[in-house]
Amino acid sequence: MPELIDPTVRLRTSFLAAVAEFHGEPGRPVPWFVTDVDPPALTDPAAFGGYVARVMAERTEAGMRADAAVPMTTLWWADGDQLLGRIAIRHRLTPRLKRVGGHIGYDVRPSARRRGHATAMLAAAMPVAAALGISQVLLTCDESNTASRRVIEANGGRLVGTDGGKLRYLLPTPAQSPEIRKTG
Known part of the structure; x- marks a missing residue:
């Protein structure tokens, strides 16, 4: 059964x-x-370990990359040893992220699409956002992105406006804390 997990070298392949x-x-x-992804991480297992460590470090101010706007928690949607997608939760919003990007971005690998993974992944990420102190998640998508609109609306997203071809949704987070499985 798919679940959100911390990035791990175990899923390199x-x-x-x-x-x-x-x-x-x-x-x-x-x-x-x-x-x-750092190019060496695509071929060298040790470099891939460095990539995973960097992604995990981006959760803190000190670990942010120089070009990152805010700290973010990246989680992988996996079923056993199969990576199905990834989701990134931005800890706060900048003026730009308020217009484009919002709190959460997600991707499902092409071979795993149209199976409900994005909807389930977003639902599973909401308690994580709550644990980060986010009471309402802002989600944005292109007006033409019907699939993303459906994912957001299936999770209870409320359309609050448009801005330059982007739809803006708000989605309240739950009160309970998440259980993210640590993998090694």
């Missing part, structure tokens, strides 16, 4: 297969998290 799928998808932009 599946992660690399997902990266190849994203790069091979015609007519769609490659997600930023795919282009953010």
Whole structure:
């Protein structure tokens, strides 16, 4: 059964297969998290370990990359040894993130789409956002992105406006704390 987990070197093979799928998808932009992977991490297991450590460190101010706007918690949606997607929860919003990006961004690998993973992944991330002190998550998507609209609305997102071709939704977070499984 799929679940949110911390990024782990254990999923290296599946992660690399997902990266190849994203790069091979015609007519769609490659997600930023795919282009953010250090090139050596794509071939060297030790470098992949460094990539995972960097992603985990981005949860703190001290661990943020120089080009990052805010700390973020990245989690992987996995079923056993299969990476199905990833979700990033931004700990706070900048003026730009209020317009484009919001608190949460997510991607499902092409071979795992149309199976409800994005909807389940977003639902599972909401308690994590609550634990980070976010009482209402802002989610944005392109007006033309019907799939993302459905994911957000299936999770109770309330449309609050549009801005430059982007839809803006608010989604309250639950009160309980999450259980994120640590993997090694």
